[in-house]
Amino acid sequence: MTSPLRGLRVLELSQFIAGPFAGLMLADLGAEVIKIERPDGGDPFRGFGTGAADNDRFAGYSHNFSAFNRNKRSVTIDLGTEPGRELLRDLVRKADVLLENYRPGVLDRMGLDYEALRQDNPGLIYCSISGFSEDGPYRDRPAYDAVGQAFSGILGTLLDPAKPRMRGPTITDQITGMQAAYGVLGALVERGRTGKGSRVEVSMLDASLYHMPDSFTALTQTGLEMASETRAAFSLTFAFRCQDGQLLAIQVSSTEKFWRALLKTIARTDLGDDSRFLDRPARIKNFSALVEELEPIFAAQPRQHWLDLLIAADVPCAPVNGIAEAMSDPEVVHAGLFHDVTHPRRGNLTMMHRAVRLDGEREDDPLPPPDLGEHTDAVxxxxDIAPERLAALRRQGVL
Structure with a gap:
């Protein structure tokens, strides 16, 4: 049960984040994910990010690439050649899933579209990830994470309207990858019933909209358009800078006992009698005033002082951790999400397990991210590709 997709073969024709994250999720569940890459450099993410150019150990093996490509095998095939496309079709005949995030029309022009490949393998699950719908007005526009965030409204609820700047990790990319993996799993269940494959399609825009349904029901049911602090006001969520400069997060939500416990902890029960904060609707309406009342209180003591008191009072709170702090947090260490693996060329690496446990277990036999073409011959x-054909393809520069 630790690897429920063991025996499933996935051909991943994708790069950067959305497609590789979908492949990673399937790989973490035990699928054999075979990453098909161009011989001349592979996934552009291999050379992305900081440090790659300064450290020969990680040249062509950036931290960005490593993050989204564990538990996979890399095979190089030049799909720009007819022999390369013929080889891919031979692989498709013995695969279960093809996962791609090319721009719409690219694989069609290569003769590698769903309708063509289903002739080779009627049971194939063919999953396409795109920025926008493949037949819509934006089909030919390029899309990255910020584009999906911006179009969907996610970014509008995250930016400070007074000083808009992009911050934080990618969101739309991972959301889209999760939706793609979810669609593939559903299609596999259906294939188990009927024996037939299917086409799975997900766009970055659709996946992003799907991620925040309450924002749209708020608009359609009540006429409320969510702004950057609306959700925080509704859930009474705060971030305060403490005396020592450290940040503290608190979420009282709609639970009255947490609100009362917060006021008691900070010795300001009088705020509970203030007409501006008498009940949840009043606190939502006067959220900015409430923040102004609370900020100087938390600024008067160091963060650990407040954490000790709030935890003792059972108020939902947490330190705002940096990345290093998050990795070393006692709960994270206890959960065992991070672990070390050894790559034969790259050496020791710290990687993540999957977040989901099955029967109390993470995945077994995890693989480090692959070097470009590391598994070409073995895969x-x-x-059943004959050795003499492999030799010929190498002479032709296809592999």
Whole structure:
């Protein structure tokens, strides 16, 4: 049960984040995910990010690439050549899933579209990830994470309207990858019933809209358009800078006992009698005034002082951790999400397990992210590609 997708073969024709994250999720569940890459550099994410150019150990193996490509095998095939496309079609005949995030029309022009490949394998699950719908007005526009965030409204609820700046991790990319993996799993269940494959399609825009349904029901049911602090006001969520400069997060939500416990902890029960904060609707309406009342209180003591008191009072709170602090947090260490693996060329690496446990277990036998083409010969032999054909393809520069 730790690897429920063991025996499933996935061909991943994707790069950057959304497609690779979908492949990663399937790989973490035990699928054999075979990443098909161009021989001349592979996934552009290999050379992305800081440090790659300054450290020969990680040249072509950036931290960005590593993050989204664990538990996979890399095979190089030049799909720009007819022999390369023929080889891919041979692999498709023995695969279960093809996952791609090319721009709409690219694989069609190569003769590698769903309708063509289903002739080779009627049971194939063909999953396409795109920025926008493949037949819509934006089909030919390029899309990255910020584009999906911006179009969907996510970004509008995250930016400070007074000083808008992009911050934080990618969101739309991972959301889209999760939706793609979710669609693939559903299609596999249906194939188990009927024996037939299917086409799975997800756009970054659709996935992003799907991620925040309450924002749209707020608009359609009540006429309320969510702004950057609306959700915080409704859930009474705060971030305060304490005396020592450290940040503290608190979420009281709609639970009255947490609100009362917060006021008692900070010795300001009088705020509970203030007409501006008498009940939840009043606190939502006067949220900015409430923040102004609370900020100087938390600024008067160091963060640990407040954490000790709030935890003792059972108020939902947490330190606002940096990345290093998050990794070393006692709960994170106890959960065992991070672990070390060894790559034969790259050495020791710290990687993540999957977040989901099955029967109390993480995945077994995790693989480090692959070097470009690291598994080409072994994987192609497992698909019964003859040694003499492999040699010929190498001479032709296809592999």
């Amino acid at each position: 192609l032999r497992s698909f």
